[in-house]
Amino acid sequence: MLCAGSIEPELRVLPDKNAIVEPLREFVAAAAEDAVARRGYFAVALSGGSMVKLLSAAILGGAAPLDISSWKVFFADERFVAPDDADSTYGGYKSALFDKIGAAVFAIDDTMELDNCAADYESRVRAEVGAAEDGAVPQFDLVLLGMGPDGHTASLFPGHALLSEAERLIAPISDSPKPPPQRVTMTLPLLLAASQVAFVATGGSKAPILQAALPSYAAEPTETMAYPVEHVRPASGRLTFFLDAAAAQGSAEL
Numbered sequence: 138m139l140c141a142g143s144i145e146p147e148l149r150v151l152p153d154k155n156a157i158v159e160p161l162r163e164f165v166a167a168a169a170e171d172a173v174a175r176r177g178y179f180a181v182a183l184s185g186g187s188m189v190k191l192l193s194a195a196i197l198g199g200a201a202p203l204d205i206s207s208w209k210v211f212f213a214d215e216r217f218v219a220p221d222d223a224d225s226t227y228g229g230y231k232s233a234l235f236d237k238i239g240a241a242v243f244a245i246d247d248t249m250e251l252d253n254c255a256a257d258y259e260s261r262v263r264a265e266v267g268a269a270e271d272g273a274v275p276q277f278d279l280v281l282l283g284m285g286p287d288g289h290t291a292s293l294f295p296g297h298a299l300l301s302e303a304e305r306l307i308a309p310i311s312d313s314p315k316p317p318p319q320r321v322t323m324t325l326p327l328l329l330a331a332s333q334v335a336f337v338a339t340g341g342s343k344a345p346i347l348q349a350a351l352p353s354y355a356a357e358p359t360e361t362m363a364y365p366v367e368h369v370r371p372a373s374g375r376l377t378f379f380l381d382a383a384a385a386q387g388s389a390e391l
Contacts, residue, residue, distance in 0.1 A: 146376040154339040162195035172278035185226030193233040205240040214292040217319035259307035274330040286342040288364025292322035333375035343384040
């Protein structure tokens with residue numbers, strides 16, 4: 138898969154998670170404006186968890202909500218549940234954001250079998266998101282990722298076979314160590330093809346992972362990297378971390 142070697146992420150450290158909202162809004166707005174001017178739409182992949190509240194506040198805040206009418210919204214991973222289930226990432230964004238402001242939102246079809254659901258979602262990504270010039274892999278303009286205290290991102294977990302997936306862009310997972318066990322996730326080939334990737338991490342539970350992971354970006358990637366977050370090195374070299382002070386605490390790179 139195509140990825141950058143050593144890379145120097147841009148780190149944006151804010152006092153607390155609420156202070157991330159405005160810089161995140163400006164960052165996303167700039168990425169969207171550039172993409173719409175370049176190809177007529179903004180293809181973005183979103184993550185769930187605490188990012189639902191942060192990103193929704195960023196988009197809806199300011200003097201006026203961001204114009205997301207030209208956005209194509211997919212999800213970096215999704216729990217294999219109905220959209221009205223409390224675990225649904227799509228459902229969380231729908232109530233917090235998309236019921237208030239419109240965009241083209243592409244959710245998984247949970248009525249299919251898990252494997253078919255993942256294949257269907259990949260087909261929809263390929264149909265809606267154009268590849269980079271001379272590229273075979275669809276290129277998202279921005280992928281927004283969170284990270285867990287175990288270093289997982291999307292539904293790519295430490296030591297899991299999906300970290301080595303080289304063919305499928307969207308894959309099913311039926312043995313997630315974090316419930317619910319059945320999920321659909323973007324794989325590294327799709328994440329690494331993005332124009333840019335941004336992580337949003339808050340809270341002291343993320344600090345030990347960041348202390349270990351951030352210095353590793355200065356070296357070439359290896360198969361033995363312990364944390365999935367370390368594997369996310371977009372080929373473009375454009376990687377940003379939005380961190381609050383608690384998450385950034387003790388990181389040598391800061």
